[in-house]
Amino acid sequence: xxxxxxxxxxxxxxxxxxxxxxxxxxxxxxxxxxxxxxxxxxxxxxxxxxxxxxxxxxxxxxxxxxxxxxxxxxxxxxxxxxxxxxxxxxxxxxxxxxxxxxxxxxxxxxxxxxxxxxxxxxxxxxxxxxxxxxxxxxxxxxxxxxxxxxxxxxxxxxxxxxxxxxxxxxxxxxxxxxxxxxxxxxxxxxxxxxxxxxxxxxxxxxxxxxxxxxxxxxxxxxxxxxxxxxxxxxxxxxxxxxxxxxxxxxxxxxxxxxxxxxxxxxxxxxxxxxxxxxxxxxxxxxxxxxxxxxxxxxxxxxxxxxxxxxxxxxxxxxxxxxxxxxxxxxxxxxxxxxxxxxxxxxxxxxxxxxxxxxxxxxxxxxxxxxxxxxxxxxxxxxxxxxxxxxxxxxxxxxxxxxxxxxxxxxxxxxxxxxxxxxxxxxxxxxxxxxxxxxxxxxxxxxxxxxxxxxxxxxxxxxxxxxxxxxxxxxxxxxxxxx
Amino acid sequence: xxxxxxxxxxxxxxxxxxxxxxxxxxxxxxxxxxxxxxxxxxxxxxxxxxxxxxxxxxxxxxxxxxxxxxxxxxxxxxxxxxxxxxxxxxxxxxxxxxxxxxxxxxxxxxxxxxxxxxxxxxxxxxxxxxxxxxxxxxxxxxxxxxxxxxxxxxxxxxxxxxxxxxxxxxxxxxxxxxxxxxxxxxxxxxxxxxxxxxxxxxxxxxxxxxxx
Numbered sequence: 294x295x296x297x298x299x300x301x302x303x304x305x306x307x308x309x310x311x312x313x314x315x316x317x318x319x320x321x322x323x324x325x326x327x328x329x330x331x332x333x334x335x336x337x338x339x340x341x342x343x344x345x346x347x348x349x350x351x352x353x354x355x356x357x358x359x360x361x362x363x364x365x366x367x368x369x370x371x372x373x374x375x376x377x378x379x380x381x382x383x384x385x386x387x388x389x390x391x392x393x394x395x396x397x398x399x400x401x402x403x404x405x406x407x408x409x410x411x412x413x414x415x416x417x418x419x420x421x422x423x424x425x426x427x428x429x430x431x432x433x434x435x436x437x438x439x440x441x442x443x444x445x446x447x448x449x450x451x452x453x454x455x456x457x458x459x460x461x462x463x464x465x466x467x468x469x470x471x472x473x474x475x476x477x478x479x480x481x482x483x484x485x486x487x488x489x490x491x492x493x494x495x496x497x498x499x500x501x502x503x504x505x506x507x508x509x510x511x512x513x514x515x516x517x518x519x520x521x522x523x524x525x526x527x528x529x530x531x532x533x534x535x536x537x538x539x540x541x542x543x544x545x546x547x548x549x550x551x552x553x554x555x556x557x558x559x560x561x562x563x564x565x566x567x568x569x570x571x572x573x574x575x576x577x578x579x580x581x582x583x584x585x586x587x588x589x590x591x592x593x594x595x596x597x598x599x600x601x602x603x604x605x606x607x608x609x610x611x612x613x614x615x616x617x618x619x620x621x622x623x624x625x626x627x628x629x630x631x632x633x634x635x636x637x638x639x640x641x642x643x644x645x646x647x648x649x650x651x652x653x654x655x656x657x658x659x660x661x662x663x664x665x666x667x668x669x670x671x672x673x674x675x676x677x678x679x680x681x682x683x684x685x686x687x688x689x690x691x692x693x694x695x696x697x698x699x700x701x702x703x704x705x706x707x708x709x710x711x712x713x714x715x716x717x718x719x720x721x722x723x724x725x726x727x728x729x730x731x732x733x734x735x736x737x738x739x740x741x742x743x744x745x746x747x748x749x750x751x752x753x754x755x756x757x758x759x760x761x762x763x764x765x766x767x768x769x770x771x772x773x774x775x
Numbered sequence: 776x777x778x779x780x781x782x783x784x785x786x787x788x789x790x791x792x793x794x795x796x797x798x799x800x801x802x803x804x805x806x807x808x809x810x811x812x813x814x815x816x817x818x819x820x821x822x823x824x825x826x827x828x829x830x831x832x833x834x835x836x837x838x839x840x841x842x843x844x845x846x847x848x849x850x851x852x853x854x855x856x857x858x859x860x861x862x863x864x865x866x867x868x869x870x871x872x873x874x875x876x877x878x879x880x881x882x883x884x885x886x887x888x889x890x891x892x893x894x895x896x897x898x899x900x901x902x903x904x905x906x907x908x909x910x911x912x913x914x915x916x917x918x919x920x921x922x923x924x925x926x927x928x929x930x931x932x933x934x935x936x937x938x939x940x941x942x943x944x945x946x947x948x949x950x951x952x953x954x955x956x957x958x959x960x961x962x963x964x965x966x967x968x969x970x971x972x973x974x975x976x977x978x979x980x981x982x983x984x985x986x987x
Contacts, residue, residue, distance in 0.1 A: 397925070399955050411957065438925050438955060447925060468926045509875050536878055540835075580833040583882060583972060656954070 297687075301679045306640035308594060309601040313543075317598075318606060320547035321554060322358045329353035330506035330555055334513030337559045344562055353506075361554040364561040370608045372525045372568040374432070374462040375493040377483055378758075383431055383462055385570065385610035385644045387603070392616060392635070392670050393432035394420055395648035396466050396499065398658040401437060402623070404748060409621070409657055412437035416658070417451050419752055420650070421458035423660055426755040429670035432462040434499070434647055436658040446772070449475045453768050456483055458757055463496045464647060470514030473498065475771055477522060482767050483760060491523050497570060497645070502530040502552050504537025508559075516556055520563035527570035527612040527645070528556035533585050534595075536578035542595050549573020550602075570645055572599050572612035579619075584654040587617040588630030597641035613643030616666035617651035623661050623741045627652060631666055636673040661744035664751075668723045675719040685713070723747060779815035782847075786819035787826075789839030791846050798847040808851060816844045820889050828974055834882075841889035862893035864984045867915035867947075869897030869906065871930035876923035879953060882973040883919065890977045903930065903937035910943050916984055919976070920966075922953040931956075932964040948983040952976060 309317075329347075332338040332354050346354045371386035383391050401412045404419070420436040435451040442450040448467045455463050456479060467473035484490035500515045502508050512528075519526040532538035532549030539545055553573055560569050575595035576585050586592065596613040603611050615634035620626035631649075638646045648655065649670075650663035680686075691709040695702050704710055723743050725732060732738075738746070759765075782801065785794035801811050823840045826832045866887055870880050877899045888894045895913050897905060910918060918938065922928050931951055938944045948967040951960070961969035968983055970976035 397955075399925075399957065411959065444926060444929055468924075503875055507875065531876075580835060581830055583834055583879075 297683045299682050301681045303679045304640060304677055305642065306597055306637060307601055308597045308641075309605075311605050314598075314602045314605040317543060317547050317550065318602065320544075321551040322361065324506070324547060324551040325356040325361060325554060326358060327355065328506065329355035330508060330552070332508045332513070332555075333510045334508065334517075337508070337513045337517065340559060340562045344558070356555070356558060361558050364554070364558045365607060365609070367561045367565040368557060368569050368571075368609055369566060370610075372497075372570060372610055373494075374497060374525065375495045376462055377456075377460040377495045379484075379489075379493050381493075383645075387608075387610075387644075388642050390639045390643055390646055391431040392638075392646045392649050392666065393430060393462075393464060394424055394434045394436045394663060395614075395617065395651050395655060395658070396434040396436065396464070397438040398436055398651060398656060399438055400653070400657040402652065402657060402659040402661065404660050404745065404752075407745075409653075411440050412658065413441045414439040414450060414454055417454040418458045419660060420658065420663065421455045422755055422757055423663055423748060423751055425459040425461055425757050426751045427663065427667040429667045429674070430461075430649060430663060432464055432645075432647075433459050434464045435466065436650065446472060446475070446774075448472050449479075449772065452476045453479060453772055456760065456768060457765070460758055464499055464645070465496055466499055467515055469511035470518050473515050473518050477518070477524065478771055479768055480524075482764050487522075494523065494525055494568075497525040497527065499647075500526060500528050502528060502556060504530040504532040504552060505548060506552060506555075508555060513559065516560055517563050520560045520567040523564070523567050525568040525570060526560070527572065528553060528560075529572055529574040529612055531585070532573045532575055534575060534577040534591060535580065536583075536585060538575070540577075542575065542577075542591060542598070545575045546573065546595055546598060549575050550599075569609065570612050571603070571607055571609035572596070574612075574614070575599075576614075584619070586619055587614070587648065587651055587654045588619040588626070588634070590633065593634045593637040596643050597637055600641040600643050610644040613638050613641075613646045614648040615639075615643075615646045616649035616662070616669065617655065618662070619652075619654045621653050621657070623652065623659055623665070623744070627662060628665065628740065631662065632669050632673075635666065635669045636676065639670070639673045639677050660748040660752075661741055664744040664748045665723065665740060668721060672719055672721070672724075686717070779811070779818070782811075782815040783819040783822070786816060786840055786843050786847070787822060789836060789843050791843050794843045794847055795850060798850050802850060802854065808854060811851065812848075816847055817891050820844055820891075824886075824890065824974075824977065837889075838885060841885055844889055863891040863986055864916040864980065865893045865895070865913060866917045866919055866980065867895045867897065867906065867910055867913060868919040868921070869901035870899040870921045870923075871927055871934060872900060872902045873930060874922050874924055874927035875899045876921075876953075879923070879973070880921040883921070883952065883970075883976045886973045886977050887919075887980060890981070892977075892980065903934040906934050907937050907941045907943065910938065910947060911941065915947055917948045917950055917980055919950040919952075919980075921951070922956060925955040928953075928955060928960070931966070935964060935966065950976065950979060950983070 346356050374383035376382045400409045401416045416437040421433045424430045424433040481487045481490045530552040534545040538548045576592035615638040616631045618627040618630040649666045782797040827837045950968045951966045952970045958969045968979045970979045
């Protein structure tokens, strides 16, 4: 057989054709040209007017298409996120999916009691430490909206807590231009100065406009701050189908993209070339409970569609979600929904994928869910890497050797198996494939129990490389407002 | 029900054309106005509420039924004398200061209205003094506040305090809700009730006022 050099096809999901993608983009432009939006930040308003925006009779703003097309052109096509030690761990560019946790859950499933309880600052620390350890979870968000810190500085406390407990990149929340400046001050301390931070940014801000088409002052303050300081930012809105947006996914996407484009226009007018992560949140409002679903197929479908639009036209890295559930406990529903969104996000090559580990439509966080998701991401990655076809993997010589080797000749004992099994197989660490008797003997544990045990082990054993005392003291000083 | 079977059915289905035609028939037949409202419309909406809480109806179907009822009410409103109809209670509602989110609050308004409450909706970003001022004006039975952001939640106790300073706290019941709001938080700030969603907001409001 002649030597083979066949590139491996990497399985990829496509849910929109080019015509559909263009039509949704055109619809977004039409929303901006005809319906317009409310811009409540005076400077941003003026900036858009100066650039060609028109003020309608009722004070809304409309934007000509060329203005947003211009912004799309000046936005960098990739964002490199670094870890806090200066390593480029998250190149957000076509083809690279990265998973991380979510922010601001009101409750958490207590690791000891299994009960849902109000989240506290210590939970932020635990989730950060867990993520620091998990191989396939690449970044951290707070996972908690703690009720034991002063609410006016809640996001500064939460950020400081993450700094102390993780060295991976952080996606952070802020309230306004005031607290984001404090958070930035802390980030520069960690990086060793503003210049160093901007060279190797290790954090990305998540802010939200309000659907439909409303841009509050405090949100724009953050956007402008990030643009000036080149802190990567994403600005999805709550354009959930049936909630902030039409019930139909196409319309909800058009609206959410229109809202993103407004943010992008302000962002690029403030500082051309500053990094912006593209993408709305288009989940669906459940028509019985009115919750925004975190386990529905619609959200996965809309972000796959966004990835297609990226490939067809935008070229900008995308914001996405996965590994979450509407289930109240980590049960079969939680596993099914988590896996559905994890594998589809990866097959679509969504770039920055958050909300891993949420239960109860994002209202409750679970350390066990994050631990499980780490394994599900690995499983999905194995699938997404496809089937390498070459002499070594076709193994014709091995087949011949074993088939003609006489009695006792089996593949298991062949060197080829020993040489290849690690790369040829997905080797689960948590998913149970043991024989019944050994499973029973080991305590007959279900996956929730296994993940609970594993999360406890990691939290008791994993040491996070600490920040210097100098940095920690300065962080405390900033927290105390001196 | 019974007498207004066709009207009840049309409201239940959200069939606006049939419902308004049936409504007009009842008006033309000189039926008692309060009777039409109670047995023709509210009875149907009670059934809607019950089916919804059992999971037999979806939100859009319920809201369409509410809209159908409102269209029917429009036919009867010109005929009403002041005091002809007694609402179940008066509710003053708004999203608190600093918060611009209103989907949940609007849903609560709509459901309370269709359950027979009279609603005064102050909109979003409502400062405590505006709650107070409007409460003095409309004399509500319930003041209902919503917040989506944890950073705006402190406006809830501030509003309660402002109601207290104006001497209104004993005269109204205070209800709160919104994504980061919890039952415990309601206790903490001495609100009278917490509701986790629009459906339970209606039943809690009824409970607060001692009506079924």
